Amino acid sequence: MITVPALLLNEQICRRNIRNMAEKVKRNNVTLRPHFKTHQSHETGRWFREEGTQKITVSSFRMAQYFAEDGWNDILVAFPVNILEIDTINQLAKEIKLSLLVESADVVRFLQEHLESAVDVYIKVDAGLHRTGVSWDDHKTFNEILRSLENSSLTSFRGFLTHSGHSYRARSMNESASVHNESITRMISLKNKFLPEYPDLIISVGDTPTCSIMDDFSMVDEIRPGNYVFYDVTQSIIGSCTPDQIAVAMACPVVATHKERNEIVIYGGSVHFAKDSIVDTNGITIYGKVVRNSGNGWGEIIEGSYLKKLSQEHGIVYLPDEAINDYSPGDIIKILPVHSCTTANLMKGYLTVDGRKINMML
């Protein structure tokens, strides 16, 4: 019985999401290196393995250790390498095939002075997001990093990596496609420039919106989507998924009702959902969408309902007239999260709709 906020997981939907992407990459003859930061769970990771995944992406060395413990032995830490963690890096590089991400020759030199085992190195490219990475047209810096990589046999250049995170700002499939196309064009120009010197170099791109929507990945060698394992309200608004592809929902106790303003108060706040919000198609800022209860799982979205406000432990849900009388204190209300990655990260575990607990990295 659910008595406190819980993150429900529909295994069937989740496995279907994993399978769909696996089949898409097979059709495209591209390598899938899914990002595991969304689910952070050994068990869910095994569902990927069953669909043929052998290489993965994570966002921290701690996460790399967690998945290495479960037998993953080809892991990319897709985060500008934090040289302060050199001891952990050496430990990991001894045990698995470890790939690092760099964006400066200084960091490469530090690694070469301190590495004890060989690693693969990707260079981070800023293909338009302007968050981090070397600007796609800054050939001088690419040359500098590439020269420095050659100074040691412990650092092998693997390829160019980018993350088109600005696809999250898209609000339609067309917008996502145009972000993807621009980013890919830039990456290809980079590849063509350096291919004569580095015939084995690969291009690695990845973000769930473009990987979900696009169907042609020719010219790309590796993709690294992560969120598609669960999807969420943001992805459905961008157009990367339909609501029935969303594999997780929060289950929260109702603690008070304020029918005169069409609101109910739930036990479930920013310490459970995280504080990610999105402006929905009606121009309202929302933190989640309410779905119908359906046994241990959930059904369709209740049109016009949304998670309106989040305090630390409370949430305020808006419900239209036809739904407001369906909830009383002691009931459980189910809500699709705006951003499944950060919600999962806070909840630290799943409850499947069959009533099974699934652990995450703590």
Next chain:
Amino acid sequence: MITVPALLLNEQICRRNIRNMAEKVKRNNVTLRPHFKTHQSHETGRWFREEGTQKITVSSFRMAQYFAEDGWNDILVAFPVNILEIDTINQLAKEIKLSLLVESADVVRFLQEHLESAVDVYIKVDAGLHRTGVSWDDHKTFNEILRSLENSSLTSFRGFLTHSGHSYRARSMNESASVHNESITRMISLKNKFLPEYPDLIISVGDTPTCSIMDDFSMVDEIRPGNYVFYDVTQSIIGSCTPDQIAVAMACPVVATHKERNEIVIYGGSVHFAKDSIVDTNGITIYGKVVRNSGNGWGEIIEGSYLKKLSQEHGIVYLPDEAINDYSPGDIIKILPVHSCTTANLMKGYLTVDGRKINMML
């Protein structure tokens, strides 16, 4: 040595904050029932005990259990009671003096049918925030709840409680004061109305901005501030504290620099800081302010610097020209959080500036 994001705690500043509030309540002859959701730590809780605190507030039954384990035996769970947790409530009520918060007669009736030990009951009043609680002028509902409370000796009416959370929207001491005054006036009118029938009823108010700024608490019986144990950037912008009263700072590894746009990339994202932001006095949305390094601790704010953007694991820090050259990959940058409660909740522990680890509730 710090190698991954850490939450630094300056014990001296923290103890001074605790002491200042303790002295203020003594001068005012009001009961202090501090909210422990900010620090969530046995050890920090003991610093309050050393200053005379005996009663505390928490936001969940789990947190009540955690502090009961460390000897606290008068705990208010200041959250509309979640009746699904009745087993935990009964367990707690057997061991300690437990106070619950209600806002409907239905919930009172449920409690009376299922309680096994006596509890104190506060009624939640909406004195203007419109988040939760019975509207301060809705005497009909107050009467209904009060009548229902009399049906059992297990539920003793203690008083009226409100949380003026809208004081957080204030941007000056004057604005905070006006929120406080309005809220207090309404609570007093409520008290006066029901005092003839309930001569022992108390008024409990609380939020750090008003409790920090106000100096006259006559007419109020109990205050429940919490955040003041650490304060944060939000409180300093509201005017509840000065920057040198902020007792926590994040320490984050620098992983990349982009001097051409005055930005550095840090290992430290929304999974460390949480995603709370505030519009600072220059109209810029910020997620934290950078402070100078000073040994194991930190010094003054670097004027014009701020945490600009947060992804899941990355942060982007803006630094003015005079500071941008001070940071390279492998350095540690220190940042005052916008909201210390949610940052602490994610970090799950502290590192004191003397190098000691302090555990939190897990």
